[in-house]
Each structure stands twice: as structure tokens, then as C-alpha cells.
Amino acid sequence: MPQRNLKEQLVGGGFEVLYEKGYHAASVNDIVAAASVPKGSFYNHFDSKEALALEITRRYVERYDLPGLAGGDGPPLARLREHFEGIVAQNTRRGVRYGCLIGNFSTELAGHSEPIRELVAGSFDAWSAVVTEVLRQAQAAGELDASLDAGRLGPYIVDSYEGAVARAKVSGDRAPLDRFLATTFEQLL
Amino acid sequence: MPQRNLKEQLVGGGFEVLYEKGYHAASVNDIVAAASVPKGSFYNHFDSKEALALEITRRYVERYDLPGLAGGDGPPLARLREHFEGIVAQNTRRGVRYGCLIGNFSTELAGHSEPIRELVAGSFDAWSAVVTEVLRQAQAAGELDASLDAGRLGPYIVDSYEGAVARAKVSGDRAPLDRFLATTFEQLL
């Protein structure tokens, strides 16, 4: 039984600083400081900075609650909108300037870490698949035009969301996010 | 005029490495090596790595030829589609794995360099404004439903494009780009 739980502190502090500063700009020193953990303890819990980032990304994705989106009840389209509204809320909780962790890593780390690239790509795919599935539920329920290609629309919406968060991040303004919601749900679908 | 060789080499080599590796992962040493320029000459031409990145970003944006898009002739929607097809071609010329320089910088540098953040944000805004303008031309020409909110659609399309490039970068697959084109021009508009 651990005296303290340095690993969880590292995950917590690591998330803060990796999310806010990015991977390369966040040093292991920054991370252990944010986690209030002695530097020498870092590698007792993670093989590398990359391994910590991987773990953090995994947990980040879990918060999107894909099973809840796929299997929830209520009208599919409303569920989908609520889902994205929830994501927006998550990604703006500490302000609009930090974007989405997986979006950030997708551009910064695709060429530097194969494991992270795979995890991020897989997360986008899984997310897209669930969105697509909900779109199909909406078509089955007669909420959405059955002639629409859900398999193309699902990933498109996810990509558009990521583009919007990046835009919000750089502009410092949540408008892109609201625009995403409005355009997607009032015009595209 | 003296040979401006060194500076141009720096811009060229700097673009390669900044685009391919990202800002923090590319060292000034990498840049001067790619540019075949002695290390010590770097600071004769740029005050800092940031200044070089700024210059490179400026030139990168110029290649999007916004004036050409706004003022070209031919049917507006066709022009817009050709514009984005050209951008896709530019961003996939050396493969799909490098994404879009301004998209990359938007996520990596928003929190680190105020000048770059401003430049990137301004570039997105300018681009969005031109796309919006073309959309309005399409409405005037009766190509596009006049009731659509062009001011919302323009930026949305730009954001969706950026989301798609990021997705392609991380997946290693150009499908997101083709999906962007198809969905945007066949369904959204």
C-alpha cells in the first residue's frame, strides 16, 4: 500500500501542464512541480514522459463517454447535440485557450510519437464511429433524412469540431464553438 | 544589393524543418543545418527562432492567394472548390503527414508566442472573410440559397478544413480531406 499516491498525482499534474503548455513545451520538471512530486520519483511510475502523455490521453478520451453517447436513450439527434455541448463545456472549462488535448496532440505529436499518434488516431476513429452510429439511429427514427451518408457525415462532424476548437484556441474566443454547434445541427443535419 | 542568399536559405530550410517537426521539436541547429548556413549567421537575419517562424508563416499564408480567390472570375462556387482543392494539393504535396503549417502552429503556439498567435488568428480571419465573400457572390449569382448565413458558413468551412487536415495528419490517410471536399460542396452548400 503506497504511502502516498504519486502516480495519480503525476497523472493529475501532468494533465494540467501537458494540456496547457503542449508536449514539448512542458518539461518533466514542470510536471513534477505541478504534481508536487519529487523529480526523482517520476520514473518510478512512468517509463518516460511519452508514457505519461499516453496514459493521460487515454483517460482524457474516456471522459468523452462514448458508450453513454451510443447507448443513451432519448431522441438520437438531441443526444448528439447534448454530447457535443458537453464536450464544448469540458473544453472551455478553464477557458478557451487550451483547446482539446487530442486535437493538440494530433498536430504536435503525429510525427514524434508513434504510440501517441496511434492512440489519437484510434480515438478519433472510435469517436467518429459512435457519432455515425447515432446518426443512423436518427435516420431509423425518422429524425434525419435517410438518404444522407451517415458514414461520411459522422467523421466530418468530428473533424469540424476539432477545427473549431483549434480556431477558438487561437482566437481566444468561443465563437467558433457556438458556430460549430449551430451550423452542424441547424444546417448540416 | 548584397546577396540575400543566406536569409532566403534560412527561410527555405526553416520552413522544411518547422513544418515537418513542429516549432519546439525543431532546433535552430536543425534549421541552419537544413539551410546549409553557419549557425552564427542565423542571428544576423532573424532576432530569434520566433521571428523566423513568423516570417515563414507570413509567406506560407501568401501562397493561399486570397486575392485570387476573392477576385477571380468564373462561377463563385466552382472557384471556391478549386481553391480548396488547391490547398489540399499543397498540403499533401510531400505526403499527408505534415498537416497545415498554420493549423499546426495554432495548436502548438497559441499559448507560447503572442505574435504568432495573432498572425495565425488573423490569417484564419482573413481567409474566412474571403470565403464568406465568395459565398455571398454565389448567393448573388443565384448559385447558393440566399437564406443561408454566409457569415457563419465561411468560417465554419475553414474550421472544418483545418480539422480535416489534422485528422489526415494523424491518420496518415487522405480520406478526411476528400470527405471534407465532398461533404462541404455536395451537402453543406
Add this chain to the structure above:
Amino acid sequence: MPQRNLKEQLVGGGFEVLYEKGYHAASVNDIVAAASVPKGSFYNHFDSKEALALEITRRYVERYDLPGLAGGDGPPLARLREHFEGIVAQNTRRGVRYGCLIGNFSTELAGHSEPIRELVAGSFDAWSAVVTEVLRQAQAAGELDASLDAGRLGPYIVDSYEGAVARAKVSGDRAPLDRFLATTFEQLL
């Protein structure tokens, strides 16, 4: 008696890695991993890495079976040659690239660990003394010219052997070992 398993595993795994990588290049982590022993258990059995190395060196020297060389029967010179052929076989069992543990430690650790330095020096001296003794037996038996200075020859042969193993280690070739055997027994004696 309790299972002395862990300690023996440590000696076994420690030998592997200390022999193959050298003292400084082998970490305690490497050792416990090779021994399949939890890190925390190491210090229940040895006060330090140095103490383990000492124990390993002691056992290594025992395998040379000096009593067997001194007290064996048969013609002294033949016994001596068989002895060195056996040593060569031991030191090349896993290939020629690892040398002789005490030779390795003699160069790497003479200045770092007084106990190991003493043990290694003492081992060389003991070995030399036995070789000298066998040389005297050979002189008594008329196998070897009685005018030779056995007290000088014994240590010289040992030193030459160590030089040959080191040479083999660095060249990756067993020729120095065969040369040692041939020259020593066909020409020197």
C-alpha cells in the same frame, strides 16, 4: 533453512550482467531484472552493488580450482596446460567477447573499490603462486630446465594469459588465446 533462492538468483543474475557489461555499466536494476528478483529485495542480501560484486568475484575465482591444479596427479606440465585450456574454455563458453571477470575488474575497478582491488590482486597472487609451484614440480620431475626462475615465470604466465584474454575480448577472435597456449607451452617453457 529458509529458501536461499533470492540470494542465489542475485548471484547468478549479477554474474551475468556484471561479467557482460562491466561494473559501472551494469545497474542494480539490470541485475535484479536479470535475476528476476524485486528491486527492493536486493539490499536484504547485499549491502551494496560492490558487496555483490565481491561475492561474485570470490565464487568466480573458486571455479579456477587452484587446489586441484596444485595437488593433482599426472605430469606437472601436462596438468598446467590442461588447467589453462580449461580456463580458456570457461572464458570462451559464451563467446570471446566477455573476457575474464577478474581481468575486467582489475582494469575497471582498481581505482574505485579497495576491497575488490585487494581481492583481485590476491587472486592473481594466489593463482601465480600455484602456477609457480607446479613449475617447480615440473623442475623436480625433470620436465623443465632447473635453471629457470619459476618464481618469475609463474606470474609472467598468468599475466600473459590475462593480456591474451583482453586482446581476444577486443578483437572478437580467439586467436590470442590459442597463441598464448602455443607460445607458452611450446616455446617459453
Add this chain to the structure above:
Amino acid sequence: MPQRNLKEQLVGGGFEVLYEKGYHAASVNDIVAAASVPKGSFYNHFDSKEALALEITRRYVERYDLPGLAGGDGPPLARLREHFEGIVAQNTRRGVRYGCLIGNFSTELAGHSEPIRELVAGSFDAWSAVVTEVLRQAQAAGELDASLDAGRLGPYIVDSYEGAVARAKVSGDRAPLDRFLATTFEQLL
């Protein structure tokens, strides 16, 4: 034109500490301290600690003056003996406890640095070749029994020397060196 000559200082200080402490036990910090060079300057001159060790080894070997041994005048055997007496003097100048740099590296680094292993192996071979050549000159001059196999004897002598230095290093006593000289030149040849 350099303000100071940090590279040469590094070679000098690096030799001291690498020779006296060994490769792994000598840190880059130790080296720069011994060289009175700021730590940050190290990598302006050498790509790595290994590269410095390589350079130092190269220069060390040059001091053996192999061309001088091969091409000198005077009776071959006397020249050879003077050569080894000179080497002994070099290797005992600061005491007997440091051994021979290439002998030290041969055991410590054979498995860690391929470039150093090659350089050391090549140096031994070159040295052996010259010794062999001088032996042949001695045979031609009638100083040495022509039936002896010089090609085997040359390398054997070099190996014996290295074994003797290692022995002296660990025993703290120059006796092995004197024994090497006496036995080699009074009995072996």
C-alpha cells in the same frame, strides 16, 4: 581565431580523468572541471563523450611512436627493449595505478562502444605488426634464432605487456612490469 582553445583543454583534461577513473566512472562534469571548461561548451567540440574518448585514444596511441620503432637504427632487439622500457616509463609516470589507456578501454569498452573497440583492436594489431617486424629484422641480423615464429611472438609480447600493466595496476607494484621486461628479453627471445 579562437579566444581560447577549449578543444585542446578538453583533450588534456579528458585524458587525465578518463585515464585515471575509467570511462564510465568519469563524468562529463569531471572532464570539463579538469579541463577548466564550462559544461555548456563541451558539445561544441565533441559530439559525445565517446567521441572525446576516441580522440584521446588516438593521440595516446600516437605517443607509442610505432614508426620510430619500426624504422629506427641500431640493433633490432635493443631497439625493441628500449621501446618497451619507454612504454613502461610512460605508463608509470604518474604511478603504477592507472595502467595503460588502451588496455583499460579494451576491457571496459569492448562491449559498449564499437568505434572504440575497433580503434583499440586496430591499435593492438598495428603495434603487434611493428613488433613482429622488428623481430624479423633481428632474425635477419642474426640476433634471434631464425626458426622462431615471429608472427606469433610479436602479438604474444604485446599481450604479455598488457597483462603485466593490468597486474601492476591492481597490485600497485611495478614488479610485473620489470618481470615482463626481464622474462621477455632474457628468456623468451
Add this chain to the structure above:
DNA sequence: ACCTCCGGGACCTCCCGTTGGT
């Protein structure tokens, strides 16, 4: 303008040994 050499400081990683609970 050019460029060789310089360097304070920080990077990620890992070292050896300990602590304290079972």
C-alpha cells in the same frame, strides 16, 4: 555581413540506496 567559438542553463532519464508496511 559573416561566422567560429562560446556558455548558462535546462532537457529527459536513470542512478543507488532507503523507507516502512506486510
Add this chain to the structure above:
DNA sequence: ACCAACGGGAGGTCCCGGAGGT
């Protein structure tokens, strides 16, 4: 005896930028 978790400190490497002479 065992061992999971701990940690002060150092390891080799490289960063961005500057100094100073040509």
C-alpha cells in the same frame, strides 16, 4: 524475509542566443 514505492542527486546531451574578430 520480503518488496512496492520512494527520492536526492547526477548522468549525458542539447538548447537558444551572444561575443568578438574578419
